[in-house]
Amino acid sequence: MNETITADSDTAAFARQELLNWFKTSARAFPWRHDHDPYHVLIAEMMLRRTQARQVVAVYQRFLHLYPDIHHLDQAPAEEVASVLYPLGLAWRAVNFKLLAHEIVTRHNGMVPREREALLALTGVGSYVAEAVRCFAFNEPAVIVDTNTVRVAARYFGFTYNAESRRRKPVIHAVGCLVDEQQPASSNYALLDFAAVVCSAQKPEHTHCPLAACCAYYRKARQQTTSFTTASGNTILEEGEERLAYEGDDIC
Ligand code: SF4
Secondary structure, eight states, X not given: OOOOOOOOHHHHHHHHHHHHHHHHHHOOOOTTTTOOOHHHHHHHHHHHTTXXXXXXXXXXXXXXXXXXXXXXXXHSOHHHHHHHHGGGOOTHHHHHHHHHXXXXXXXXXXXXXXXXXXXXTSTTOOHHHHHHHHHHHHOOOOOOOSHHHXXXXXXXXXXXXXXXXXXSHHHHHHHHTTXXXXXXXXXXXXXXXXXXXXXXXXXXXXXXXXXXXXXXXXXXXXXXXXXXXOTTSOEEEEEOHHHHHHHTTOOO
């Protein structure tokens, strides 16, 4: 899995622009999307880890109503925080929220830090959450790398990947090629939404995809596709064995 990854600049620029265009009409609406308060962004991103966004909405709103700033969260009883977060599962998350709140109050004077290293030093904050906070709260040109954004980059640029790929520098670079550093928040949200809605793990919508013209995965799949016309005149595409084997490389 150490192949060379080629992401030429024209192909990358095409994808960045098409993703932003697509996002203008297809963005998913979530309450944390238009709120750049660093505390709110941090809470949303911590809740979103390993959890479906639609599950998070009601809990997120109730949580911020009860704990409108980091000091309220720091002073809240641990059992109460755990019960608010209970619908999301993952009991350790409540413990992390309390520890993290106390660290921000005592080490950072109640302010969510902006620097990557300071964010990573907080309990429960990994690379994904740190980059998301830098991007969505501070408008830094960060790149959000997870299995979903790696999947889009891998299909589009045509490289194979597995669960560990997101830690490889060439893979991180390839995902970064899909993000416009002048518009990091919109661009990262566009890529996340596109990965969920169009280039999904199980059912990518190739024929409605704005990136299809330059997509290596689609090009390869089409080369292995045969078509036939039904009695009613509809054209049916039937994809070949080799493409199915290629899809079998997907890990999510
Ligand atoms: S053409 Fe298909 S594989 Fe390529 S980016 Fe679009 S949905 Fe993903």
